[in-house]
Amino acid sequence: MRLILFFFSVLAFSLTALAQKHDYYWYFGNGAGIEFHSGKPKTLQNSNLFTEEGSASVSDSEGRLLFYTNGVKVWNRQHNLMPNGTGLWGHVSSTQSALIVKKPGSTTLFYIFTIDEKGRQNGLCYSIVDMMKQRQPKETRMKNEALLTPDLLPHLGKGDITIKNKQLLTPVSEKLTAVRHSNGTAIWVIAHKWNSDAFYAYPVTPDGIGKPVISSVGAMHRNESGRNNGEAIGYLKPSHDGKLLASAMCYKPNSPVEIFSFDNATGKVSDLRNIPTSGYAYGLEFSPDNSKLYVSFLKGKSGITQYDLTADDLFDSGTIVATNDANNIFGALQIGPDKKIYVARIGSYLDAINNPDKAGNKCEYQRSAVHLGKRNCVYGMPNMPVLSMERKSELSISASKQTGSEKMKSPALKINLGNDTVLCNYSMRMDAGNPKASYLWSTGQTTRLIAVTKSGQYWVKIEKNGLMAADTINITFKRGGPEIKLKREITAFCKSKVALDCGVKAEKYLWSTSETTREITVSKGGSYSVTVTDNECNSIARTKVIFDGKPSVFSYLPEFEPENPMFNNYFAYTINDVDKFELKIFSGGGKLLFKTDNPNEKWYGKNKSGKIVPKGKYKWEINYKPTCSEKAKKEMGTLGVKRL
Structure with missing residues (x-):
């Protein structure tokens, strides 16, 4: 029996982008700065900020600078320290040391959220900036208003910190980001607890900061490498529709880049997908259409790698668009108001990805795209909240049950999850097709692709351009297939050969080298695969071996x-x-x-x-x-x- 949806009534559908100019000024690195008023980045030489990594800056709705910070000190729009603007509990060597969020419902109050480095005791804190403080005398304000002086913002002051270092959570990883709530008003501020697998999503509303929504999912953030809590390093970035989160743990050995679903109505983080790496992933950024994820690596040959989020196999979809070498040490990735992604590179230039929605090298990676004058970039870029919001369709659906394989759907949309199936695998990935549609699965997920690990009936409903379709599938997992424990990528440092082990006891093994043992030894880089048979079920795994001399730079x-x-x-x-x-x-x-x-x-x-x-x-x-x-x-x- 199949549940077939045959009558759909679209009540409402709209896509609302909240036009913002809050990200028009960027200050970062060793006094570096750029602004975007002309539509392309213009170099600034007026910053007093120094940071190795994290910073944040904010402008008003017209793109006029208000203030900026490295998480320790705060400078006003005239590049002077604010009163009480020192001693914040961020750190210049914290990946996402600071994040500025305007208080919902206010035009003058701003939160500065700060993160300490490497899981230290200061943790996640907030301070409040009141932009009505340090105002000019009334007569001067009236004169400036009459002259329409755009850079003086006469209705505001230069700002002062009225509340400082109120601790929310400790210890935490160096991860801090923000996404607009689905209601269009509130904002979720998201961090990750250290020595834990828990995300904390704090709702910021007109009433203040609420209790966090806690989601335990994904890897434990803890010291495993012996690198002084180096696993805390690395970015947490949301997609631009607020529906996905990507997380990098830089110094966790062979740590994958993790991708999660984020529900911006409830604050829950779920549905982990991994992109295997050999480690050192640091910067992250989604393409404007959210179909690609770009990852920067501090070490190794991967450099800047693009992953196609619509692909069945994220690892195999990876394309290296820029490589690491002695002259190119990459750091953060940050999308600009011009929809280009800018790349932090140690020195006096930023690189750029000019068409990040395009696949592979068609993304047009440009070396030395922005010259920073006499100032320098280090590892970090400004940490910006994601303030766009997508409102999905609201559907009224009638349903009936039909026998056999009958399906009724809009003739303009095609969807086929395949026949009911019995699998030996431990998971199955399903694709609803129809890019840029709206999706709703029986699991509650709203992405085009999902992975399931339990037997049962699954359905998906899709909507695109006012048309709708649906399909269901019954999946049974036999659970007889062997679970191969072979890393997707192995980098051999300072070695001439490496052992590949399936990690599972089974009846038969067959490697791409024609060897038939559980473990083989290889001395050449490249891709290797193995087929393992047990209980009449086959499992296949692939790995990429890289022999790296690990040159000192x-x-x-x-x-x-x-x-x-x-x-x-x-x-x-x-x-x-x-x-x-x-x-x-x-x-x-x-x-x-x-x-x-x-x-x-x-x-x-x-x-x-x-x-x-x-x-x-x-x-x-x-x-x-x-x-x-x-x-x-x-x-x-x-x-x-x-x-x-």
Whole structure:
């Protein structure tokens, strides 16, 4: 018997995009900034912000700057520190250190949510900025209003923090984002608890911050790598319709990128889908039409990878659109008001993905798309809330039961979930087809693709352009197929061969190499597959093997100002994967000024007696031994010291 839907009445359908200009100003990195009033990014040189990672900025409805923050300090639109604008409990090395959300129903009150780094005790907090504070005298305001001075915002003040560091949750991962509620007014602020698998979604309403909706789903966020809680690092990003969440755990070994469904009516997170990786995923961003997910990797050869979210196999859909190398160390990804995705790259340029809705290399990845002038980007970009809202159709449905395989549906829509089936697999993915339609499954999910793991009857209803269709399918899982435990991608660092193990005891094994044992050893990179047979059921798994020499990379900023109290006041450099290290700084005449064997120790432009050196050019020299090499290396260069 099948349940066939044959009469549909569309009561309402609308797609509402709430036009906003809150994201017209971006401040990030070592004093870097851009703005979008002309429709394309224009470089700014007026920022006083310094951060290695997270920041946030906000503009009014006309795109005029209000204030910005790195999660520790807050600057007003005139780039001066706000009163009480220091000592916030974010961190300059927290992935999403800060997030600014306007209080619903108010035009002058803003929340600054902050996240501490690596699961430390400050956790998730909020502070409140009142933009009616620090106003000009009435006569001055009236004069400015008469002159229509656009950059002075005469009806507002310069802002002051009236409530600071009210703790909501501790400890937490370095993940913080926001999505508009389905009611179009409230906003969900979402974080993830440390040492837990729980998302916390806080409703922000005109009445304030409500109790969180807690969803326990996905991986545990905890220290497993021994990298000082490095698993806390990595972005949490929502899709632009607020229906999906993507999460990256950068230093969790072989951690997948996780994709969840998000219900912006209830705040629940559910329906995990994994994209296997070899680790180091950091930045995330959805394409404007939500059909693609872009992921940046701090290490490895994946660089910037695009995944097709409509594909049956997300891993196989991955296309590398930019590769990592010594000159390209990628960080955050952030979509702009122009619908392009901008890529943080250490140095004085941003890269851009010009057509992110397009598949593969048709997305038009552009190196060095935006020059930041004398300022520099590091790893982070501004953390922006998703304030668009999609209102789905409301349907009135009549139904009847019919026998056999009869189906009634709109002639303009075609949908076929297939015949009733018995499976040996442990899950089945179903596709409702018809891209850009509205979907409703019997499970309550509203995406085109779903995966099911339990026997039963499943139905889906779809609507597109006022037309509707439906189908049902009965699925029975035999549960006899072996569950192969083979990683989808294996990166072998400093090795000449690697063992591939099915991880399951079974009757038969057949590898793509023609070997018939449970475990094989390979010495070449590439794709390998295995078919495992047990209890008359077959299971197939594939893996990609990458032999990576894990080269050590040294990168640095070419100049700095030791006396600058705000940012860029030391020789900033990074180096990875070394066993031995030594850095020396010399004067132009060859005199040794600084020496260290600690890669984390910085040179603040001082000589051995502790005095700041004169401005000019200085020489640096590093000696190091890469982890994967017996041969030591030496590099030299020059850097500039500027004086105020």
